[in-house]
Amino acid sequence: MRIVLVGPPGAGKGTQAAFLAGNLSIPHISTGDLFRANISQGTELGKQAKAYMDAGNLVPDEVTIGMAKDRMEQPDAEHGFLLDGFPRNVAQAKALDTMLEAADMKLDAVLDLEVPEDEVVKRIAGRRICRNDSAHVFHVTYSPPKQAGVCDVCGGELYQRDDDSEETVRTRLEVYHTQTEPIIDHYRAQGLVVTISALGKVNEVTDRAMAALRGEHAA
Ligand code: AP5
Numbered sequence: 001m002r003i004v005l006v007g008p009p010g011a012g013k014g015t016q017a018a019f020l021a022g023n024l025s026i027p028h029i030s031t032g033d034l035f036r037a038n039i040s041q042g043t044e045l046g047k048q049a050k051a052y053m054d055a056g057n058l059v060p061d062e063v064t065i066g067m068a069k070d071r072m073e074q075p076d077a078e079h080g081f082l083l084d085g086f087p088r089n090v091a092q093a094k095a096l097d098t099m100l101e102a103a104d105m106k107l108d109a110v111l112d113l114e115v116p117e118d119e120v121v122k123r124i125a126g127r128r129i130c131r132n133d134s135a136h137v138f139h140v141t142y143s144p145p146k147q148a149g150v151c152d153v154c155g156g157e158l159y160q161r162d163d164d165s166e167e168t169v170r171t172r173l174e175v176y177h178t179q180t181e182p183i184i185d186h187y188r189a190q191g192l193v194v195t196i197s198a199l200g201k202v203n204e205v206t207d208r209a210m211a212a213l214r215g216e217h218a219a
């Protein structure tokens with residue numbers, strides 16, 4: 001399956017992607033995680049992305065689209081992928097359409113995670129991620145690690161993302177509404193959008209998402 005996950009910052013895209021990608025045996029491709037890996041490795045791409053990310057703005061399409069395309073062309077993504085955080089504006093969605101068309105492929109679904117703004121603010125405020133891999137995500141209250149400050153998966157140090165400050169979160173939410181939400185209409189016109197509530201326990205949301213992807217009504 002080829003799936004796009006969309007939703008505001010802090011909606012739980014990364015959290016859900018880990019379970020959904022596992023259930024569906026497809027790779028989880030997060031452009032945010034790719035940028036963060038580049039930043040921690042000190043690459044040129046990471047240096048280009050950092051200032052935009054720290055300010056809560058989108059990294060320019062010229063940088064982002066090429067990076068996402070390279071990742072989607074890796075052998076593990078040949079039979080499907082779960083995109084998290086890409087596309088993030090209509091230009092990226094159109095670039096993805098073109099890319100898929102050229103490869104004679106198509107998307108199966110765009111899963112839209114709906115969460116009220118006060119809840120995303122709480123989720124972001126308590127989020128802690130792992131220094132070794134930003135896909136290892138915890139929350140101080142909702143999904144605490146077994147030992148405070150230590151990643152359950154790999155033992156790495158947990159920290160708060162640089163862009164999770166209150167001011168940057170406000171910018172990220174605004175960028176989501178103005179630049180990312182329009183992709184939902186772009187995909188609605190293609191009949192691909194399934195919207196679910198992302199409220200409730202993590203496993204309840206995963207069950208709801210799996211049911212929606214199977215074409216069943218959301219529970
Ligand atoms: P990115 O990393 O994609 O950030 P984002 O979209 O803002 O989303 P988040 O990662 O903040 O939230 P999430 O939905 O993954 O939530 P999570 O699962 O962690 O992008 C960062 C930046 O990179 C962008 O601002 C931009 O600069 C750049 N960028 C990336 N892609 C780009 C692109 N395509 N184009 C241009 N620029 C790009 O969950 C949040 C917290 O909630 C966690 O603590 C988790 O434990 C908790 N939680 C999850 N589910 C639940 C639940 N059901 N109940 C309670 N708590 C929960």
Ligand code: MG
Pocket residue numbers: 013014015030032
């Ligand atoms: Mg994420």
